[in-house]
Amino acid sequence: MTLAAPTQVAAPSGAAATSVSTGFCPVYRAIGVLQEKWVLHIVRALLDGEKGFNELARAVGGCNSATLTQRLEHLETLALIGKRTEDTHGKLARSVYSLTPAGRELQGVIQAIDLWAREHLHEDENRSEGSAGCGSSV
16 A cells, blocks of 8 residues: 655755655545544544533643634534534523534544553553543543
8 A cells, every 4th residue: 555645855955855745645634634632532522422612621621722612613624523503591602512424433543542552551650641531431
């Protein structure tokens, strides 16, 4: 299998420059989307069901509101999540987020990461990592 990915080419000054080949590589593109900070955390939190913004922020843990808003908007444009607005009878409207069928298909990716991590990564007793909702099933 051949993947289009960045390749090194000689720059006129002799320094290496990065160039991306012109062929589309779905794996390369998917990694680009999924590597964005908080994306997989958001998807994982929504695998448990729809959530309002604040509930989602708590489930993700550690992501500031502006970044979370940006990631949610981006995931919505990619059709991985859906957003609906609930009327709260005179109060501010509430945004509720859920995975689309395409977003739910990422459950297999998250399960594969979980299996790999359980086999190859071990808790460092001297370091505390964020693990909001880590006990829940994926």
